[in-house]
Amino acid sequence: xSQKRFRIFRWKAVGPLLLFFxxxxxxxxxxxDRIARKQAExxxxxxxxxxxxIASLRIRETDAAVxxxxxxIADPRDRMRNLFEAGTITVDVDPVPLAEKKIVIDQxxxxxxxxxxxxxxxxxxxxxxxxxxxxxxxxxxWAKDKFQFPKLALSRIDTVKSLxxxxxxxxxxxxxKTLLGKVDSTRTAFEQGLAALQLKxxxxxxxxxxxxxxxxxxxxxxxAGVKNTITSVQQAIDRIKQAKGRLLTLEQTAKSSLGELxxxxxxxxxxxxxxxxxxxxxxxxxxxDAPDIGASLFGEQSTDYFQQALYYAKIAQKYVPPGLxxxxxxxxxxxxxAGTTVEFPKEKEYPRFLLRQxxxxxATGSADQNTFKASFAGITSxxxxxxxxxxxVASGRLGGDSPVSIDLSALSRHFGSSPKDSLQARVAGVSLxxxxxxxxxxxxxxxxxxxxxxxxxxxxxxxGSWEINSNQASWTADSTxxxxxxxxxxxxxxxxxxxxxxxxxxxxxxxxxxxxxxxxSNLDDAIAARLKALVGEELGKAEQKARAAxxxxxxxxxxxxxxxxxxxxxxxxxxxxxxxxxxxxxQQQLETQLKRLAGSATGGLKLPKL
Amino acid sequence: xxxLLKLLQSLFKTLHSEGTPGQVAAGIVLGAGIGLTPxxxxxxxxxxxxxxxxNVSFGGGxxxxxxxxxxxxxxxxxxxxxxxxxxxxPGLRVLWTGxxxxxxxxxxxxxxxxxxxxxVFWLVATVPLYFLAKWAIxxxxxxxxxxxxxxxxxxxxxASTVYNIYSWFRPE
Numbered sequence: 001x002s003q004k005r006f007r008i009f010r011w012k013a014v015g016p017l018l019l020f021f022x023x024x025x026x027x028x029x030x031x032x033d034r035i036a037r038k039q040a041e042x043x044x045x046x047x048x049x050x051x052x053x054i055a056s057l058r059i060r061e062t063d064a065a066v067x068x069x070x071x072x073i074a075d076p077r078d079r080m081r082n083l084f085e086a087g088t089i090t091v092d093v094d095p096v097p098l099a100e101k102k103i104v105i106d107q108x109x110x111x112x113x114x115x116x117x118x119x120x121x122x123x124x125x126x127x128x129x130x131x132x133x134x135x136x137x138x139x140x141x142w143a144k145d146k147f148q149f150p151k152l153a154l155s156r157i158d159t160v161k162s163l164x165x166x167x168x169x170x171x172x173x174x175x176x177k178t179l180l181g182k183v184d185s186t187r188t189a190f191e192q193g194l195a196a197l198q199l200k201x202x203x204x205x206x207x208x209x210x211x212x213x214x215x216x217x218x219x220x221x222x223x224a225g226v227k228n229t230i231t232s233v234q235q236a237i238d239r240i241k242q243a244k245g246r247l248l249t250l251e252q253t254a255k256s257s258l259g260e261l262x263x264x265x266x267x268x269x270x271x272x273x274x275x276x277x278x279x280x281x282x283x284x285x286x287x288x289d290a291p292d293i294g295a296s297l298f299g300e301q302s303t304d305y306f307q308q309a310l311y312y313a314k315i316a317q318k319y320v321p322p323g324l325x326x327x328x329x330x331x332x333x334x335x336x337x338a339g340t341t342v343e344f345p346k347e348k349e350y351p352r353f354l355l356r357q358x359x360x361x362x363a364t365g366s367a368d369q370n371t372f373k374a375s376f377a378g379i380t381s382x383x384x385x386x387x388x389x390x391x392x393v394a395s396g397r398l399g400g401d402s403p404v405s406i407d408l409s410a411l412s413r414h415f416g417s418s419p420k421d422s423l424q425a426r427v428a429g430v431s432l433x434x435x436x437x438x439x440x441x442x443x444x445x446x447x448x449x450x451x452x453x454x455x456x457x458x459x460x461x462x463x464g465s466w467e468i469n470s471n472q473a474s475w476t477a478d479s480t481x482x483x484x485x486x487x488x489x490x491x492x493x494x495x496x497x498x499x500x501x502x503x504x505x506x507x508x509x510x511x512x513x514x515x516x517x518x519x520x521s522n523l524d525d526a527i528a529a530r531l532k533a534l535v536g537e538e539l540g541k542a543e544q545k546a547r548a549a550x551x552x553x554x555x556x557x558x559x560x561x562x563x564x565x566x567x568x569x570x571x572x573x574x575x576x577x578x579x580x581x582x583x584x585x586x587q588q589q590l591e592t593q594l595k596r597l598a599g600s601a602t603g604g605l606k607l608p609k610l
Numbered sequence: 611x612x613x614l615l616k617l618l619q620s621l622f623k624t625l626h627s628e629g630t631p632g633q634v635a636a637g638i639v640l641g642a643g644i645g646l647t648p649x650x651x652x653x654x655x656x657x658x659x660x661x662x663x664x665n666v667s668f669g670g671g672x673x674x675x676x677x678x679x680x681x682x683x684x685x686x687x688x689x690x691x692x693x694x695x696x697x698x699x700p701g702l703r704v705l706w707t708g709x710x711x712x713x714x715x716x717x718x719x720x721x722x723x724x725x726x727x728x729x730v731f732w733l734v735a736t737v738p739l740y741f742l743a744k745w746a747i748x749x750x751x752x753x754x755x756x757x758x759x760x761x762x763x764x765x766x767x768x769a770s771t772v773y774n775i776y777s778w779f780r781p782e
Contacts, residue, residue, distance in 0.1 A: 013662045020662075101716035326703060328694075331722045336648045337686035339724030342697040344710035 033057050036066075042333060047319060049132025049311075050076035050083075051123035064095040074123030075116075076136055077308065082119055087112020097350040104350055108358040131330065135314050143307040146515050149299035149438070150292045165279060165549050171271035172554040176561050179264040183564050186257045190572055193250045194579070202243055203582050206236050210589035218597050226597055233594045240587045247580055254572045261565045268558055272550065279546035290524035294504075297437050298519050302506030305466050306517075309455035313421040317457075320414045324384050343382075351382035360394065372396030372406065379412075389413035402448065404429045422456035432468065434476065441481035442493060446502050447472030455508070462515055464508035473502035495530050496523055629667040631751070635743035637661060637670020638677075639736050645678030646685070647728040652717045670743075685731070686724055693727030 037057035044052040055070025068089040075081040088111050094104040126133035167173045213233070218226055321327050324345045331338035343352055360374035374394030380386045392410040397403045410423040428450040436443040449470035456463045475497045482493065503522040510516040629637075643657045661671035682689075696702060709715050719725040 007665055009663055010665050017659055017662045020658075099713035100711060326698070326706070328698075331724065334648060334650070336683065337690055337724050339686075339690045339722050339727075340694055340697075341719075341722045342694075342706070344703070344707040344721065346707050346711050349711045 033059055040068075044073070045124075046127075046130055046333075047132060048073060048076070048315065049126035049130065049136050050074045064093045066091040066093065072119075074119065076126060076132075076311075079122040079125065080119050082117045082123075083115065085112075085114040085117055086110045097354075100350060101352075102350045103353050105355045106357065108355060110358070110360045113360060131318060132315060135318065136311060139307050139311040139314065142310070142512070143303045147299065147303045147517055149295045149519075165282070165553055167553050169278070170275045170550065170553060171278075172268060172275050172550070173557065175264075175268045175271040176554065176557045179261065179268060180561055180564070182264060183261060183561070183568060186254075186261060187568050189257070190250070190254050190568075193253070194575070197243055197246050197250065197579075199243060199247070199579050199583065202239060203586050206240060206586040206590060209233065209236055210586065210593055213593040213597070214589075230594060230597050233590050233597070237587060237590050237594070240583050240590070244580065244583050244587075247576065247583070251576050254576070258565075258569050258572065261568070265562060265565060268561065272554060272558070275550045275554070276547050279550050280543065283542060283546055290528040291518065291520065293527050294519040294521045294524045295517070296439075297523060298435065298504050298506065298521055299517065300438055301435050302466050302504075302508075302517065302519050305453060306455065306462075306464050306506075306508050309423065309453075309464065310457065310462070310512075313455070313457040316412055316421050317414070317419055320381060320383060320412070322384060322414045322416070322419050324382070345382045345385055347385065349385065351380045351385045353379075353381040354386065355379040372398050374408070383412075383414040387415065389415075402429060418459040420456065420458040422458075423454065425451075425453045427451050432470075440489065440492070441478035441485060442496065443476050444496070444502060445474045445476060446470040447474060449502070457512075460512045462508055462510060462512060465506065466508075467505040468502060470502045471500060473500055475499075491530055491534055492527055495526050499523070499526075629670070631744045631747040633665065634667040634670040634673075634747050635740050636664070637667035637672075638674035638743045639740050640664075640666060641671035641674020641676075642678040642735070642739060643674075643729075643732045644671075645675040646682040646689075646732045648682075648719070648722075648725050651719050651725055652714075653729065682728060685728070689727030689731060690723045691727065692730060693723030693725065696726055696730065697721060697723060 033056075036059060037054050040057065041052050041054050051074040053070070053072045053074075054068055055072075056068070058067045060067065068091065069087070071084075071086040071089060072082045073084045075083045090109045092106045092108070094106050097104040126136055128134070128137060209232070213229065216229075218229075221229060319329075324347065327343045327345070328340050329343065331341045345351060356377065358376045358379070360372075360376075372394070373396050374392070376392040377390070378386055378388050379390045383389065390412040392408065394406060394408040397405045405428045407426045408424070411420070412422075413420045429448055430451055432446040432449050432451060434443045434445045446468055447470055449468050449472075451469075452465065452467045454463075454465045475493075477493060477497070482490075485493065499522075501522060504519070505521075506517060506519040508515060508517050640657050640661045644654050647654060660666075661668060697706060706721065710721060720729070
């Protein structure tokens with residue numbers, strides 16, 4: 001019986017396998033456009049942290065090109081608005097890098113652009129756990145934490161009588177408690193340190209030795225006795241010198257600790273100033289200083305713009321890391337765990353994504369109405385491989401009867417020692433939306449305005465400016481609230497409602513951790529002068545009462561604290577010289593006895609050097 | 611339903627008579643590769659082609675896939691850790707950088723922690739899994755096999771006429 005020969009390959013399965021691959025290819029041809037569109041929507045939505053819709057996407061394999069139609073990017077901060085819409089986008093892809101799963105776009109052309117258009121359906125909010133969602137909430141929180149503008153809540157000056165402060169809310173109380181603990185521990189440490197020196201037994205024993213020697217005639221001791229006595233005295237003097245050294249160290253430590261306590265007192269006073277502000281805040285007293293009025297009226301609006309710019313700059317920093325180090329990013333969305341996908345960029349190779357050149361052509365309207373041109377270049381996921389920054393330059397005029405002129409430039413440099421993202425924009429003739437005034441029943445409609453915006457993030461350094469200039473400003477009031485408005489609110493309304501000029505300028509500076517903002521407007525001085533004249537005296541009284549309310553709670557504690565610090569200081573500084581003088585005195589006595597012993601010794605006796 | 615029925619037929623056929631325990635075990639090992647690693651990866655096309663073209667049990671492959679796909683989901687966090695440790699290992703950076711820039715290789719998604727971790731896990735497990743499966747099938751056939759074949763369920767399954775295609779891949 002012959003055994004059947006075992007064969008490794010199953011040749012008759014080649015046909016079905018080929019059929020299977022053919023089916024895969026057919027499915028790809030049928031569904032590739034849809035899959036790519038969904039994938040592009042998903043990736044862009046995740047990256048930008050907002051809904052991105054693509055109406056159509058067609059891959060032209062033979063031309064190595066992609067046609068995209070109806071791109072809409074929703075505003076992450078307003079779900080009923082699109083930030084950007086593009087009618088058609090043609091993307092010419094370099095086919096060679098595709099073999100390495102890298103997308104290099106030779107050129108992209110956009111047309112039919114529209115900005116800030118309304119949406120029919122609200123956009124899906126970003127997943128709060130996605131990187132972009134987290135960045136969005138972080139920048140919102142950043143703006144909330146770092147910028148607090150005084151409110152022009154003008155109707156509450158008379159509520160000062162109802163001010164009730166809780167001591168636990170006051171920073172002064174907390175600072176005083178902390179410092180009190182420090183005073184006690186400093187005192188204990190000082191006393192323990194002094195006790196550890198054991199100065200009294202040393203002084204007593206040394207004094208006794210000096211007294212005993214004073215009564216002793218050296219001649220009765222003999223040569224050996226004198227020698228032994230001199231050695232004992234010298235040892236006693238050494239002990240005194242060592243004790244003086246330790247006393248000096250203790251004195252230096254005590255002085256340093258007392259300095260810290262004095263600084264603590266200064267901190268308590270600084271906390272008290274903050275508490276005055278806190279009490280003022282509870283009373284919602286308005287500040288009538290001109291810079292505060294600018295910040296009250298336009299601070300939130302300015303912060304809003306800067307916050308958006310920071311969000312996009314951080315998105316750029318997150319997705320475009322500097323350098324050529326391996327870069328971890330979240331894996332693809334799938335039923336299985338996404339995991340982490342690691343990029344391994346290499347010099348002289350293609351980056352994972354590169355857009356070499358892009359042109360924007362606004363083809364709406366007649367040619368003479370629109371002279372707008374924009375181009376961008378060098379947009380890549382690994383700028384260190386490209387070695388030059390991503391740039392966007394746009395300028396031109398849009399519209400017919402009331403044209404809007406735009407000048408825009410942006411730069412993103414994510415290589416070298418510190419990354420930098422910056423944007424400069426100037427738009428003239430644009431109709432800006434109404435700006436509400438926080439806490440007040442008014443809003444301003446700037447009308448056709450010139451708006452400038454600049455922002456830059458270099459490392460963690462921020463710089464930015466935002467300005468509006470308009471001579472067609474109009475003012476709107478909530479008539480119901482205006483009827484019940486306070487005298488001050490009515491006064492402000494009378495000041496601003498007669499103005500047609502609006503000039504606002506906000507400047508951002510500092511770092512992400514410590515940003516600064518200055519907001520000025522042409523309304524500030526006019527409002528400040530009128531309000532100071534009207535309610536300055538009443539406001540001064542209210543401020544005094546706010547301070548008194550704080551003082552009433554903290555004065556006693558602060559005074560007691562001050563007394564304790566002063567007592568400790570005077571005790572420590574008074575006690576240490578006494579101890580030192582005692583040591584000096586007994587040292588002097590011993591040295592006198594030593595000299596006497598040495599002088600009485602017979603010739604030829606070699607005395608130890610003093 | 612048809613697919614499920616076919617799968618059940620292939621499964622029982624596999625366990626009972628089709629191919630030697632070694633062929634079935636080899637099929638299971640290859641199927642486990644597809645089941646353990648994320649499905650949409652280029653290496654799975656290679657594994658699938660291997661199941662079809664090599665003289666291993668196709669049913670074994672399907673069985674391996676069916677058994678190890680849920681296990682893959684469960685073990686994903688482990689795969690993620692293994693993969694990330696390998697991808698971030700300084701000593702392997704040159705290797706990964708080279709692979710990342712070789713045409714077609716990035717389509718295997720080797721630079722994804724779950725894909726790499728699961729693939730490495732599967733590669734390490736192939737030999738013990740092969741011998742374990744081979745032993746288990748031989749033991750099953752010697753003990754419960756005949757009883758299951760004579761059960762009413764199995765007779766009903768056999769009466770179905772929808773598994774002819776399956777016979778193309780029967781081990782020789």
